[in-house]
Amino acid sequence: MATLVNVQSLRPVSVTTPTVSSELELSDLLGALKVRLGINRNNYTVTPGLYKVGKPDSQSDVLVSANYKLSFDVLRKNLDSLNVWMLVIDTKGVNVWCAAGKGNFGTDNVVRSIKKASLEHIVKHRRIILPQLSASGVAAHKVKEQTGFKVIFGPVQARDIKSFIEAGYKATPEMRKIAFPMVERAKLIPVDFMYAIYKLLLILCGFFIFSGLDKTGFLFAKMLETCLYPLINIVGAYIVGIVVATLFLPWVPFRAFALKGAFWGLVLTILLYFLIEVPYMEGISIGLVNISIASFMTMNFTGSSTYTSLSGVQKEMKWAVPFQIGCMALGIILFIISKLV
Amino acid sequence: MKTMQYLKNVVTLKLNSDLCTGCGMCAVVCPHAVFEINKGKAHIIDINDCMECGACALNCRFDAITVKSGVGCAAGILNGILNGTEPSCDCSGESEKSCC
Numbered sequence: 001m002a003t004l005v006n007v008q009s010l011r012p013v014s015v016t017t018p019t020v021s022s023e024l025e026l027s028d029l030l031g032a033l034k035v036r037l038g039i040n041r042n043n044y045t046v047t048p049g050l051y052k053v054g055k056p057d058s059q060s061d062v063l064v065s066a067n068y069k070l071s072f073d074v075l076r077k078n079l080d081s082l083n084v085w086m087l088v089i090d091t092k093g094v095n096v097w098c099a100a101g102k103g104n105f106g107t108d109n110v111v112r113s114i115k116k117a118s119l120e121h122i123v124k125h126r127r128i129i130l131p132q133l134s135a136s137g138v139a140a141h142k143v144k145e146q147t148g149f150k151v152i153f154g155p156v157q158a159r160d161i162k163s164f165i166e167a168g169y170k171a172t173p174e175m176r177k178i179a180f181p182m183v184e185r186a187k188l189i190p191v192d193f194m195y196a197i198y199k200l201l202l203i204l205c206g207f208f209i210f211s212g213l214d215k216t217g218f219l220f221a222k223m224l225e226t227c228l229y230p231l232i233n234i235v236g237a238y239i240v241g242i243v244v245a246t247l248f249l250p251w252v253p254f255r256a257f258a259l260k261g262a263f264w265g266l267v268l269t270i271l272l273y274f275l276i277e278v279p280y281m282e283g284i285s286i287g288l289v290n291i292s293i294a295s296f297m298t299m300n301f302t303g304s305s306t307y308t309s310l311s312g313v314q315k316e317m318k319w320a321v322p323f324q325i326g327c328m329a330l331g332i333i334l335f336i337i338s339k340l341v
Numbered sequence: 342m343k344t345m346q347y348l349k350n351v352v353t354l355k356l357n358s359d360l361c362t363g364c365g366m367c368a369v370v371c372p373h374a375v376f377e378i379n380k381g382k383a384h385i386i387d388i389n390d391c392m393e394c395g396a397c398a399l400n401c402r403f404d405a406i407t408v409k410s411g412v413g414c415a416a417g418i419l420n421g422i423l424n425g426t427e428p429s430c431d432c433s434g435e436s437e438k439s440c441c
Contacts, residue, residue, distance in 0.1 A: 101394065101412055135370035135396035136410065153369055171369075178372040180345055195416070255348050257415075303414030307373065309393040310411035310418075310428060312348040317418055 017122075019052040022080040028073050035070055038191040044069045045093035050117040054083035058124040061165060063154070064110065064131070066091040066099050075131075078158045082165070085122065089113040100137030107139045111146045119149065129154045129161075129169070132176060180306045185246050188304040193242050195300060200238050203293070204231055210332070213339035229278050230286050230335070236272065237290035240264040241297025249305075257308070258320035261298025265291040281338040288331030292324045299324075352391040353409040358382055360405035367397035367406060 035041040046067045053076060062085040065075045072088060079086075089109050091099035099105035114120075114128070130138060132153045140151035155164050155175035164171055207230040212223025241261045245252070252260045269287035278286075299320055302308040354375070363381040368374075373390040376383045376397065383405070395410025411428055421428040 100396075101410075132370060133372060135400055136394040137399070139399045139402075140366070141400070141402040156372055173374060176369065176372065177374055250345055255346065299415045303412070303416050305413075307345050307390075307392050308347045308413035309352050309391060310413045311351045311353055311393060311409065313413045313415055313418060314428075315348060315351050317415060321419075 017050050017052050017085075020076055020086070022053055022076050022078075022082070024073055024077050028069075032070055032073065036187055036190055038194050041191070043093060046072045046088055048088045048090040048113065050119075050122070051086040051088060053079045053086055054081070056083045056085045058122065060084050060123065062087055062119065062123060062128045063161070064089060064113075064128055064134070066094065066096045066105055068093050068095045068099075071095050075158045075161070078161050082162065087113060087117055087119070087128070096131045097133040097136070100134045103137055105134045106137040107142045107146075110134075110138055110143050110151075114143075114147045114149055120147075126150055127152055129165075131158070132156045132171075133178070178306045180249075182247055185249060185304075188301075189243055189246060192246070192297075192301060192304055195242075196238075196297065200234070200293075203234055203289075206332075207231060207234060207289075207335070210336055210339060213336060215340050229272075229276055229282070230289075232276075233269065233272055233286045233290055234293060236268050237265050237293040238297060240268050241294035242301065245294065245298040246301050246304075249301075256316045256320065257302050257305075258295045258299040258316055258323070261295040262291045262323075264298070265294030268294070279338060281334060281341075285331045285334030285338055288327040288334065292327035292331065295320065295327075296324045346387075346389050347392070347413075349389050352388060352393055353407075354385070354388055354391045354393065354397075355407045356383060356385055357405045357407075360403045362403055362405075364403075366400045366402075370396040370400050372396070 031044065035044050046069050048067045060083050063075065063079075064087045065072050067088050067090055072086075076086065089105065090113070091104045091109070094102070094104060096105055110130070119128070120126075126148050127150045129152045130140075133156055135153055138151065140153065143149060143151045152169050154161055154169075155171045156178050157175070160171070160175045164175060208223065208227050211227035211230060212218050212220060214222055241264065245257075245261050245264045249260065252263050254260050254263065266287065269283070269290045273283045273287070299316065302313045302316075361382050363378050363383060365378045365383070367383050368376040368378055372394065373392060375385055375388065375391050377386050378384075391408070392413060393408050393410050395408055398406040398408045398410065414428070418428040420426075
């Protein structure tokens, strides 16, 4: 078993390569929890460079990782009983897939990192294993041309890395696919939940004040008495848009995310309308607001999903954004009218 | 199972069979199993599974694949429209939301 070392305090140098454990400590788990909640998640990094896991020698495999600590931890956790080198490249603390999409986990960076670590002196073989999801940033044939190292794309998930190596660098079709099960979607909800929280507060304030409008002017008592219905609806629409719609993402048959969200906004409206008695005009106006908010929140989840294309999201937004703005505007106007008549 | 497929007939993925040598790299890197190799050539199984990540085109040394790749992220596209740039998630930390 490898020695336990606090990863964050390590500085890899080519002379004495630091060793990291394949076991995660409590601080690693707490750190992961904080990042998932969106706390300081853009600053959760590992110092780039070469690390040892176990007791690697000149024949051992080299695994490449991003310097986002969550990526780094997930990889090393899956390396117990292996003796390998880990080459952590500087992706500015961004995970493998996103960094690859932006070019930080790109061909040039991999080439530079191989040279900087003097990998050709450390191992006798000429192969490195990259996560498959880095392939949208790394051209394997170009790395070979520029460094002599053959890039082997490993599995999508780090948990398959051992079976992949044991099978002679062969991945099953399942290992090559990115899945997006409910538990993975749930992990992404907290960060997305915070995304529009200020917009939500602004809308809540607006409807709190509108609730007091009256044909005689503005009534403070009416505001307190009637604000509950719009406020419950609006908070509810925000929650169904980002929590319910995403947890049950494949269950609603519409393909466009904005429609999935709108669907849940409508369901919420109908439920609350029958639970709480309000004038039908107010019910309709709040329904439009709900649909707008839930639709917008679910549409934003396209950025977290693992299967939406740029062309598709652009096509969806062409009608969805005007639709959301229209519903919101009409909802506000009808709500104000319902208070004045 | 087609439980997760996005909008139909929108993706920009194109495969030029004349240039393809059937090396199979596209099938290796694709996270949605869009390609299969059959009789020495790559074939697209279901183009609607493609999410335009661009891995196949980047790793095709024979330039047989083209795709307009980018982030399929509504917040990123909104960022791009508001700043007058290409869609960008801007994970660099300035924006409040770094979408991935």
